[in-house]
Amino acid sequence: MKTYNTNSNRIHRYSFWAFIAIFFLSLSSSFGQERHEMFILKNRADVLDNAKPHDFFKIPELESKDGRLELDLFINEQVFNFNGDKVKLRAYTYKSGDKSSTKIGPWGPTLRIQRNDRLSITIHNNLPLGEERNYLGSMAAKISARMDDGGKVDARLKKVLVNATDSLITEANLIGATIDVIEKAKRWVINGKLACQCPLGEEGTCKKIDIEYPVEYAWNFGTEEYALRIYESLAHDGENHDHNIPHGFNNTNLHTHGFHVSPNQDDIFRNVKPSFSSYYTYDLVDHTAGTMWYHPHVHGSTGLQVASGMSGAIIIEDSKEVKEKYPNLAAASDSAHERIMIFNQINYDIITGELNDFNVLNRVSEPKGTTVNGVVIPKMEIAPGEVQRWGLIHSGYASSLGLEFPKEAKVWQIAVDGILFSEPQELETVHMAPGNRTDLLIQFPKDMSPGEFKVVTTTYNSVCEYFHQDDECKRNKAIDPDAEEIVHIIVKGDPVKMNVPSSLPGPGVGHDDIKDSEIVNMENPRRTSFDLVVAATDKDTTKYMINNQAFESYLIPDTLIEGTAEVWIVRTSNNIPHPYHIHINPFQVTEIGGREVNPPMWKDVVMASENQSLKIRSRYQKYIGDFVIHCHILSHEDQGMMQRVRIIPKKKKN
Numbered sequence: 001m002k003t004y005n006t007n008s009n010r011i012h013r014y015s016f017w018a019f020i021a022i023f024f025l026s027l028s029s030s031f032g033q034e035r036h037e038m039f040i041l042k043n044r045a046d047v048l049d050n051a052k053p054h055d056f057f058k059i060p061e062l063e064s065k066d067g068r069l070e071l072d073l074f075i076n077e078q079v080f081n082f083n084g085d086k087v088k089l090r091a092y093t094y095k096s097g098d099k100s101s102t103k104i105g106p107w108g109p110t111l112r113i114q115r116n117d118r119l120s121i122t123i124h125n126n127l128p129l130g131e132e133r134n135y136l137g138s139m140a141a142k143i144s145a146r147m148d149d150g151g152k153v154d155a156r157l158k159k160v161l162v163n164a165t166d167s168l169i170t171e172a173n174l175i176g177a178t179i180d181v182i183e184k185a186k187r188w189v190i191n192g193k194l195a196c197q198c199p200l201g202e203e204g205t206c207k208k209i210d211i212e213y214p215v216e217y218a219w220n221f222g223t224e225e226y227a228l229r230i231y232e233s234l235a236h237d238g239e240n241h242d243h244n245i246p247h248g249f250n251n252t253n254l255h256t257h258g259f260h261v262s263p264n265q266d267d268i269f270r271n272v273k274p275s276f277s278s279y280y281t282y283d284l285v286d287h288t289a290g291t292m293w294y295h296p297h298v299h300g301s302t303g304l305q306v307a308s309g310m311s312g313a314i315i316i317e318d319s320k321e322v323k324e325k326y327p328n329l330a331a332a333s334d335s336a337h338e339r340i341m342i343f344n345q346i347n348y349d350i351i352t353g354e355l356n357d358f359n360v361l362n363r364v365s366e367p368k369g370t371t372v373n374g375v376v377i378p379k380m381e382i383a384p385g386e387v388q389r390w391g392l393i394h395s396g397y398a399s400s401l402g403l404e405f406p407k408e409a410k411v412w413q414i415a416v417d418g419i420l421f422s423e424p425q426e427l428e429t430v431h432m433a434p435g436n437r438t439d440l441l442i443q444f445p446k447d448m449s450p451g452e453f454k455v456v457t458t459t460y461n462s463v464c465e466y467f468h469q470d471d472e473c474k475r476n477k478a479i480d481p482d483a484e485e486i487v488h489i490i491v492k493g494d495p496v497k498m499n500v501p502s503s504l505p506g507p508g509v510g511h512d513d514i515k516d517s518e519i520v521n522m523e524n525p526r527r528t529s530f531d532l533v534v535a536a537t538d539k540d541t542t543k544y545m546i547n548n549q550a551f552e553s554y555l556i557p558d559t560l561i562e563g564t565a566e567v568w569i570v571r572t573s574n575n576i577p578h579p580y581h582i583h584i585n586p587f588q589v590t591e592i593g594g595r596e597v598n599p600p601m602w603k604d605v606v607m608a609s610e611n612q613s614l615k616i617r618s619r620y621q622k623y624i625g626d627f628v629i630h631c632h633i634l635s636h637e638d639q640g641m642m643q644r645v646r647i648i649p650k651k652k653k654n
């Protein structure tokens with residue numbers, strides 16, 4: 001980012017005074033209300049309007065050899081084309097042996113490993129050391145047209161017309177503000193007056209509030225021109241800030257979502273700052289085989305970095321014995337028939353082409369909606385009769401996913417959150433909260449003539465994750481006007497003879513059903529409640545909490561004992577759904593909204609919705625140490641909806 005450094009001579013040589021007139025109609029919301037608006041998960045994924053299907057993009061893969069996979073993962077700012085937009089996002093590139101990435105996108109490589117492998121990843125944080133500011137908007141086209149002399153403001157500039165397409169100005173509610181002065185002190189500052197909200201019937205009578213925003217003259221990647229950018233000063237300069245205000249956007253680390261490993265290995269408390277590297281190693285021991293993923297997890301920057309697209313898939317392969325015993329599963333899982341699909345909700349400011357602050361994340365919809373491996377509406381080719389295994393990863397943060405499959409296709413769910421079922425479950429719609437994974441088998445009839453079909457979005461319903469036989473979980477029989485195509489299927493080629501397995505290996509070692517007799521707290525369940533206190537005034541911030549406590553790393557309200565199993569009740573105390581995620585140990589969902597889930601479902605993310613409190617069971621085995629529970633709306637997590645947990649060793653009997 002080009003910064004306009006202080007030079008006192010220049011300040012006097014040029015006049016930096018300009019008058020700005022903003023002539024939009026005033027909207028009803030006040031700046032204060034806008035600022036503290038909560039981020040609410042949408043229950044239907046958005047897809048870019050009028051988009052055409054694009055070729056499916058297979059993310060490059062790295063495979064373990066002789067029990068090891070070792071790679072270097074670099075985090076850089078990277079400029080690339082994202083579905084027609086020129087963007088600069090925080091992104092992964094990689095190197096492993098003689099394989100390294102070319103610029104493809106923000107995601108990392110797919111890592112393919114075995115159940116007892118050692119995975120070693122060195123992350124290198126090459127992001128710039130930057131200051132923390134919230135970007136409010138930029139005065140783009142019109143002002144830049146008059147600022148053509150190498151970055152110096154034209155002294156003749158008397159009026160600045162704010163570009164009407166500058167949505168962030170609208171979002172930040174600078175509309176109605178009269179900006180009086182642009183001056184250059186340490187940086188440029190807009191001293192302005194912002195219309196405060198007038199009481200009904202007394203419009204125009206209320207005073208204006210003084211505002212002061214730093215302004216910077218900088219290059220916009222999106223519009224490819226220089227423009228004035230307006231920033232909101234953050235109260236949390238340096239280290240002495242409220243850590244539950246999102247911050248530290250260039251700090252990073254690594255979380256292996258779904259790994260049952262030592263929390264000392266999946267260490268999310270590490271903070272890898274710009275210019276530093278850090279070595280992570282994960283020793284898998286008889287791990288469940290399935291679809292896992294990785295993403296950064298530093299408190300304060302997790303949401304922003306995952307919304308940049310920083311995530312990758314980890315596929316833990318079925319064992320040789322399982323492949324021999326379940327040949328139909330093995331055939332569908334072969335690289336010829338397997339498709340790994342990361343559903344991203346990538347966000348950036350459409351004018352600057354960057355994602356440099358939380359405002360963009362919190363206030364603006366993701367420009368391209370939900371993409372799959374970075375592609376809007378991927379084209380999936382399948383032959384008649386072919387059985388493909390689709391590994392879906394929901395790495396989005398903005399909406400839950402409901403997918404409705406075409407009636408010509410048969411679809412079976414075989415795993416959730418990387419843990420295999422004992423038998424395939426046929427279904428018509430698939431429902432996933434952010435963080436969830438689903439493995440599916442999909443097949444069109446062998447005698448099917450070539451054709452093109454749509455997988456469309458449907459309303460996410462958490463009940464359908466468990467009760468896919470319910471009427472509301474079936475394909476929409478009426479025409480759903482809100483359905484948008486999200487995946488395009490092309491049936492073509494010679495018929496293939498493949499079969500769907502009649503049974504599956506099940507969850508694997510250590511993941512048999514948690515029995516009543518194992519539970520040590522049946523009468524006194526642990527409780528996790530997602531709590532919100534909404535800001536009452538401009539000065540307050542909305543508090544995002546678990547059990548009425550915003551995240552504090554030194555607080556460990558739940559200490560668990562290795563070798564035991566417990567029951568938990570998970571709920572939301574507000575009318576906003578929150579996906580519950582706990583690291584290290586997956587759990588079994590046994591009840592939702594008073595309804596028994598039978599058989600109980602292994603998961604590591606479960607949606608807690610209003611009036612649908614959940615009962616889950618967890619077994620703390622193999623590993624001791626500290627990890628976290630959090631809301632998987634990562635922007636909630638960054639604002640405090642997280643809690644530390646500890647597993648301690650069982651006391652030895654004398």
Ligand SMILES: [Cu+2]
Pocket residue numbers: 530577578579631632633636637641
């Ligand atoms: Cu939440």
